[in-house]
Amino acid sequence: MAQRALDRLPDAIEGDGRLDRASHRLEQGLAFTENLLGITGGRARGFLHGVWLGHPLHPVFTDLPIGSWTTALVLDLTGQRRAARAAVGVGLAGALAAAVTGLHDWQHTHDNARRVGLVHGTLNTLAFAVYGWSWWQRGRGHHLRGRIAALAGYPVIMVSGFLGGALVYRHRIGVDHTDRRLEPRHFTRVMAEHDLAEKSPRRARAGDVEIVLVRADGRIHALENACPHLRGPLSQGWLRDGALTCPWHGSRFELSTGVSLNGPASAPVPCFQTRVRDGWIEVRRAPVAVTAPPGSALVHQQEVRP
């Protein structure tokens, strides 16, 4: 019952096509601003997506406003005015960082996730304005006004946090979309060597796993044929500066390691070992470093036999 009531909000937002117009305008504004600031490519783009962290940067900041504003609520209840104002200020700084990184990620979402993301961002903006006013009023000595504003802003940030959760758990935004099973464990034939042209990515199957093969600079590389961002088909991508580019939103991946170079994908693409035997390309999953104690089930699961 409670679950159905909670689902109603994202359901209603997802079904509201009127949000698309506002989304489109915001996306255009964002693209224009990022072009102006020079963060559409290269390091700045990757930094905001969290490529350097191997994890989206946005969730690193989202807990700051929620935690700080919850703290402010408690400090207000116990009458600690200065500390409460400081907590509101820390929350504002975190909310600003979360907004910049969240907007940067949002522009690469689609359909229902995009609508939920738009409402999530609008509520965050509203909460930011209310808490900003609360902080300012407190600084001018109007503590009661500041406390009332904080009380009004708290439910807004809670609802927005719930929608942020829906973006992750329902729409899988920000999660790694690749298949990290350790298959195939043994070298498996996937394609005749003469069928793979230089610098021309080709799709192939290794057992149950779909892969992309790339021949470049005398080496054959094999990566999973799914972009970690939203499963874009990498075999339809192209090579640029020695890296494989996703055709959907332009993430670029190092061929030998699968590491993302610029985002929006922040996780690496799983790689496979390759060899040529009797004119056939064979691949197997690259062995995983054993980190579990000897004899444990995890070691058994990670073991890759030659």
Ligand code: FES
């Ligand atoms: S699916 Fe978005 S960058 Fe590949």
